[in-house]
Amino acid sequence: MTFLLRSLCTLLGLLAIVGPAAAAEALQWSTLPALPDKHGFAAPFAGVSGDALIVAGGANFPDGYPWDGGKKVFHDRIFVLNAPDGSWQVSATRLPAPVGYGVSVTLPARNSVLCIGGNDATGAHADVFEIVQTGGKVSLRRELPPLPSPATMACGALLGNVVYVAGGENGGTTHRRFLRLDVSAKAPAWEELPWPEGAPGRMLAVAGAREGKFYMFSGCDLGSLHPDRRTYLQDAWAFTPGTKTWKRLADLPHQAAAAPSPALAVGAAHLLVLGGSNRPFVEAQHAARPALDGAGVEHPGFPNAILAYHVLTDTWMTCGEVPRPAPVTTPTVEWRKRTIVPTGEIHPGIRSPQILAGVAKPVGKDFGVWNWLVVAAYLGGMVWVGAYFSRREQSTDNFFRGGQRIPWWAAGLSIFATMLSSITFMAIPAKSYTSDASWYIGQLTILVVVPLVVFFYLPYYRRLNVTSAYEYLEQRFNLATRLVASLSFILFHVGRTAVVIYLPALALEQVSSIDVMTSILLIGVICIIYTVMGGIEAVIWTDAVQAIVLMGGALLCLWLVFSRVDGGVMAVWQTAQTDAKLFQSLTADLSIRPDTTSWVVIVVAFFFNSIVPYTSGQDVVQRYVTTPTENAARRSLWLTMWLAVFCSAVFFALGVALYAFYKDRPELLDPGLVNNDGILPFFIMQQIPVGLAGFVIAAIFAAAQSTISSSLNSVATAYVTDFHARVVRPGNPDRANLQVARIIVVVVGVAGVVLACVMARSDIQSMFDVFNSLIGLTAGPLGGLFALGIFNPRANGRGALLGALLGFLAVAGVYFSKAPVFGPLYALIGFVTCFVTGSLLSGLFPRDVAKRA
Numbered sequence: 001m002t003f004l005l006r007s008l009c010t011l012l013g014l015l016a017i018v019g020p021a022a023a024a025e026a027l028q029w030s031t032l033p034a035l036p037d038k039h040g041f042a043a044p045f046a047g048v049s050g051d052a053l054i055v056a057g058g059a060n061f062p063d064g065y066p067w068d069g070g071k072k073v074f075h076d077r078i079f080v081l082n083a084p085d086g087s088w089q090v091s092a093t094r095l096p097a098p099v100g101y102g103v104s105v106t107l108p109a110r111n112s113v114l115c116i117g118g119n120d121a122t123g124a125h126a127d128v129f130e131i132v133q134t135g136g137k138v139s140l141r142r143e144l145p146p147l148p149s150p151a152t153m154a155c156g157a158l159l160g161n162v163v164y165v166a167g168g169e170n171g172g173t174t175h176r177r178f179l180r181l182d183v184s185a186k187a188p189a190w191e192e193l194p195w196p197e198g199a200p201g202r203m204l205a206v207a208g209a210r211e212g213k214f215y216m217f218s219g220c221d222l223g224s225l226h227p228d229r230r231t232y233l234q235d236a237w238a239f240t241p242g243t244k245t246w247k248r249l250a251d252l253p254h255q256a257a258a259a260p261s262p263a264l265a266v267g268a269a270h271l272l273v274l275g276g277s278n279r280p281f282v283e284a285q286h287a288a289r290p291a292l293d294g295a296g297v298e299h300p301g302f303p304n305a306i307l308a309y310h311v312l313t314d315t316w317m318t319c320g321e322v323p324r325p326a327p328v329t330t331p332t333v334e335w336r337k338r339t340i341v342p343t344g345e346i347h348p349g350i351r352s353p354q355i356l357a358g359v360a361k362p363v364g365k366d367f368g369v370w371n372w373l374v375v376a377a378y379l380g381g382m383v384w385v386g387a388y389f390s391r392r393e394q395s396t397d398n399f400f401r402g403g404q405r406i407p408w409w410a411a412g413l414s415i416f417a418t419m420l421s422s423i424t425f426m427a428i429p430a431k432s433y434t435s436d437a438s439w440y441i442g443q444l445t446i447l448v449v450v451p452l453v454v455f456f457y458l459p460y461y462r463r464l465n466v467t468s469a470y471e472y473l474e475q476r477f478n479l480a481t482r483l484v485a486s487l488s489f490i491l492f493h494v495g496r497t498a499v500v501i502y503l504p505a506l507a508l509e510q511v512s513s514i515d516v517m518t519s520i521l522l523i524g525v526i527c528i529i530y531t532v533m534g535g536i537e538a539v540i541w542t543d544a545v546q547a548i549v550l551m552g553g554a555l556l557c558l559w560l561v562f563s564r565v566d567g568g569v570m571a572v573w574q575t576a577q578t579d580a581k582l583f584q585s586l587t588a589d590l591s592i593r594p595d596t597t598s599w600v601v602i603v604v605a606f607f608f609n610s611i612v613p614y615t616s617g618q619d620v621v622q623r624y625v626t627t628p629t630e631n632a633a634r635r636s637l638w639l640t641m642w643l644a645v646f647c648s649a650v651f652f653a654l655g656v657a658l659y660a661f662y663k664d665r666p667e668l669l670d671p672g673l674v675n676n677d678g679i680l681p682f683f684i685m686q687q688i689p690v691g692l693a694g695f696v697i698a699a700i701f702a703a704a705q706s707t708i709s710s711s712l713n714s715v716a717t718a719y720v721t722d723f724h725a726r727v728v729r730p731g732n733p734d735r736a737n738l739q740v741a742r743i744i745v746v747v748v749g750v751a752g753v754v755l756a757c758v759m760a761r762s763d764i765q766s767m768f769d770v771f772n773s774l775i776g777l778t779a780g781p782l783g784g785l786f787a788l789g790i791f792n793p794r795a796n797g798r799g800a801l802l803g804a805l806l807g808f809l810a811v812a813g814v815y816f817s818k819a820p821v822f823g824p825l826y827a828l829i830g831f832v833t834c835f836v837t838g839s840l841l842s843g844l845f846p847r848d849v850a851k852r853a
Contacts (some may be wrong), residue, residue: 024090025320026306026671027264027271027339035079036088040343040351043153043329044075045095047113047737050133053081053335054113055342058351059100066349067292074098074120075166078131078138084336084357091138099125104331105154105163105182106448112141114183116165117151124150124170144181144188151175155207157214157262157478159241167202174222176810178239187799195244196237204329205233206256208263208271210311214239215249217263217309218256226597232279236309241532250314252307254278258328260341261307264641266360268678269434270671272319273307274341275326301325302346308671312434313659325352361672367685367694374694375701378549379526382705385545386530386538396737400467400717401626406540408632410665411623414543417550417706418619419644423501424651425550425703432655432676436581441599442606442824443648449610450641454634456790457615462630468721469621469786476789478797479726484804486722488782489618490748493711497752500711504704506678508725513531516760520753523704528749531709532742536626536717538707546702547643553699554650557680560687561657565664575660582656595611596822605824608831612783710751716744780830781807788838795842803838807831 031073032053032515041058048054055077064070076095079088102118102125112130119125119652126147132139147165154168154175158208161184168175176195181188196216205219216237220230237247252273259276266272281303285294308319327344334340340426341356397403406414431439460472470489473807474482505519534641565571576582613620624633658679662669673682684696720741725732783802788795788803810833811826821829 025361026266026270026308027320028361029323030357030359032084032340032355032357033081034085034355035343035353036090037077037353040353040419041075041100042343043101043118044343044346044353045102045104045113045115045118045131046331046333046340046342047104047131047217048108048333048335049106049111049113050136051082051336052133052134053333053340053342054131054138055079055081056113056115056131057095057118058100058343058665059350061349064756065295065297067295070349072121074100080133080138081355083134084338093138093140095572096127096129096140096197097125099127101152103154103165105156105158106333107158107161107163109161110183114144114163116156116163117147117154117168117850119150119152122151123606124168126150144183145190148179148190148192151177153203153215153426155205155261156221157207157209157215159209159212164207164209164239166207166214166216167205167219169203169222172222174203174220174535178672179243184686193239193244193303194246196239196248198248198346199235199237199246200231200233202233204258206259206261206273206276208309209266210265210269210271212241213311214241215263215271215309218252218259218276220257225367230257232277232784238311247432249309250316252309253316254264254280254303255305255306256307258302258345260327260330260344262332264332264339264358267671267673268676269310269312269673270669271309271311272671273305273309274332275302275304275322275328277302277328286704293348297347297366299347299350302328306668306672310662310666310669312676313663313666313669315663315669317667317669319671323356325354327352327354327356337392338589356566360674362674367697368690369841370691371694371697374691375698378698378701381545382526382530382542383533385542386532386534389534389537389541394735394738396467396734396741398537399738399741400622400713400721402535402537402540404626404628406537406623406626409636409639410540410544411627411633412636412643413547414540414706415544415620415636415640416643416647417703418545418623418710419613419640419707420547420550420647421703423706424648425554425583425700426503426506426680428648428651428676429655429658429680432581432652433658433679434655434676435654436585437576437652438583438586438597438599439602439606440652441583441586442602442609443652444645445603445607445610446641446644448607449614450637452611453614454637457786458624458630458633458637460790461621461624462633466624466625468718469616469618470722471787472719472799473785477785477795481797481801481804482722484801485782485785486617486618486718488779488808489616490715490718493619493715494748495755497708497748498759500704500707501752501756503677504700505756505760506675506681517757520756520760523701524708524749524753525703527708528746531712532745536616536622536713539713540623540626542709543706546706549695549702550699550706551647551650553696553702557684557688557696558650558654558657561654561661561683564687565657565661569804571664572657572660576656576662579659579663583661592822592825594822595822601822601825605822606827608780608827609785609824612779612827612831616779616782616786617711617714618718622714622717625730654680708749711752712749715739715748719744780811780827781805781834782830783827784831784838785833788835792835792839792842795838796845798845799840799842800834800838802841803834803836806837807834809848 039060044058045056059074061070076098078091081088084561099118103116105114114133128144128146130141150170151168154165156165162180165179178193178195200221202219206217208215219233234251234253234255255278256273256276261272264272289296305318305324306320308317325346330344339358346352470482470486501524505516509516561567585597587597589598591598601701627633633646684693720737786803807830811830
C-alpha cells in the first residue's frame, strides 16, 4: 500500500513538471502574382470588390533612390486581380487624383473598397470615395461624405456597417481625433467620438476589430516630447461602441509603428500585428549610416516579428515572422480565406511588388498510439457493457425500465451523467474562461428543483407506475396532450443528440488531424451499438462508469492547471479577483438583455432551465421508475443534487484556472485555436502526458455518450409507449414492440449524427448558449404542462393543450424575431405562458372535462 501511494505521488509530481509547448507559428505564408510594376508602392489603397482583389494608388521612387536624389511620385492607377492564380489587370479607371497613405476598408454590404483621406506631394486630403467592380468593370462612387478635415497616415477598421478612423497627420501635427461613419444610414455623416484620455495623438498606428470592439495599437507622435524626431508609441487601446469608452490595454512588447493595418483577427481571440518599426531599430540604423539617416541599400529591412494580442487575457506574445523583406505602410485585406499584404515599403525609400498571402496555421497534434489505445479501451468497454446486458433485454419492461432493479446510487449517477453531458465538460469551462463564473449561481437552483421533484412530482410517477412520463398527461388531461408532449420531447432530443455528438468531435478535431466528420461517425456509431444491445440497463451502468471517468478527468485537469501556475491555487485566486473572473460582474438590476449580469435574472432563468428536464424530460423521469422503490428514487435524486452542486463548481473553477494559466503563460496560447469551446481539449493535448491525455479525451467522450445513450433510449421509450403501442399498433406483442424500440434507437441515432455533421459546418461560437436557448424553445412549454397538471386542479385537457400551443408560439416569436433577450429565459417564457394561459383557458371549458390523476 505504501509503495502504491509513493508511486502515485511520484506520478503526480512528474505530471506537474511536464515541459511546456513552444509558442506556435500563427500563419503559413505564400505569395500571389506580383503587381505589374517593378517598383511596387508604399501605402496604397486595397480591398475587395466583386470578389476581386483591388490595389490602387500609393507612392514610390521610380527615378532613383531618395538618397541619390530620386523624387517620391504618387500614383492613381487601379490594379485588379480576379483570382489568386490569375494575372493582374490595370483598369482604365483612375483614382480622382494620385494619392497614397490613406485608410482603405472593404465594405461587403456595398460591394466596394472605401478610400479615406491620404496625401499627395502637396499635402493631406479629406476626400472619401469608393472603388467598385461590377461585371468586370471598375468605377468610382462618391456617395459618402468627406472627412471633416484632411488627414493622412490614419488607421481604420470596420465593425458591422460602421467605419472607424483614428489618428492621422496633417501639416506636421498628429491628430487626437476619432471618427466613425455608419455607411448603412440613410444620410451617412461622420461622428466625432472621444479620444482615449491621456493618449497622445498618432499616425501610422495599427487598427483592429474584434468581438464588437475597435482596437488601436502603437504608432508615432509628432508632438512636443521630441520636436526633432518621431516619438514611437507602445500603448494599446480598445474602444467599446455601446458605451463610447476606451480602455487602456497591456502595452505591446515593442513598438510596431507603420505595421500593415488593420491587425489580423485570427482564431477565436487573437489580433496579429505584422512587423512594424520601432525606435531602437531606427536608432541602430541611423548609427550605422548617419549620412543616409539610416537608409541605404545596406538597410537590413524592417523588423518582421508577428505580435499576437489575446483579447481575453490582455496579453501579448510573439508567434512567428513575416517573410523577409517585411513590408510596412501598407493595408491588410481578407480575400478568399487568405490575409493579403499587398506591396509596401521594404526598406526606407524602397518598395516591392510582392503580394504576400497568409492563412491561419491550424492547431494540430498527433493524438498518438497510446492515447488511442486508452480511448479504444474505453469505447470497447462501453460496447462490452451493452453486450453483457443484452442477454436479459427480452422485454420492453427490461429495455425501458431495467426490470426496476437498478440500485439508487447507480440511478443517481446516471441522472447526473445524463444532465452533465459534454456541454458541461467543455462549454462551461469555456464560458468561465471567456467571461467569468457568474453563471454558477444559476447551477445552484438545483437545490430548489430537486426538493420540488421529490415531494410533488415523483409520487405521481411512482404511483401511476408509468413507463413514459407522458402517460401521466393522458391520465390527467387527455390523449392529445400526451401525444403532443411526447412528440415535442422526441423532436428536441433528436436536436440535442446532434449537439452533444458534435462537441466531442470538435474536441478531437482541435487536438488531432482526424476530420470532425470521422469523429462524429465514430462517437455516434459506438453509442448506438451499446444502446441498442443493452437497453436502459446498459445505459445506466455505462452512465455510472462515465460519470466517474468524467469527473476524474475534470479533477485531473484542475489539479494540473493549479500545479502549473506560478503560485498555485492562491495565484489563480488572485488573478480571478484582479480580473473580475468570479462574481464581481453580477448586478441587482432586472435587465433581460443577452449579456445581462443580473443575478436575479440568471437565477430565475436557470431555475426554469433545470426544472423542465427534471419534471418533464423522459430521459430523466425514466430513471425515477428504474429503481425498486420510491424511496430509492428519492435517494438517487438527492445524490444527483449534491453531485451537481459540487461538479458545476469544479467546471467553472476549471475555466477560471485555465484563464489564469494562459494569462500567466500567454506564449502557450495558439492563435490557430478557432473556437473558444476548444480551450479544454487544447490544454489537454498541450499539457497532459501521452496516455493520460487519452484518458481525459475519453472523459469528454463519456460526457457525450452518457447523454446520447439516454436520449436514444428515452426517445425509443416515448415513441413505443406513447405512439406505437398506444395508437399505431395497440395490442401488438411485446416482443414486436421491443424490435420497434431497437429500430427507433438506430433511426434517431443516425438522425443525430447527420444533424451533428450539419452543425459542424456552421458558425456556432458557444454551444452552451445555443443549448440553453434550444431547451427553452422546445421544452419550456412541456414543463409548463406538467406543472399545470400537478399544481392546478381546475386545469383541463383542452385548456392545457391550448396553453402549450401558446407557449410554443410565444417562445418561437421571441426567438425568431431576434429580440434582445437572455437566451436561458426561453424556458421561463414557454413554461409560464403555458401555465398561465392554460389555467385561464381551462375556465372556458366545462369543469367535468378536468380529471385528477
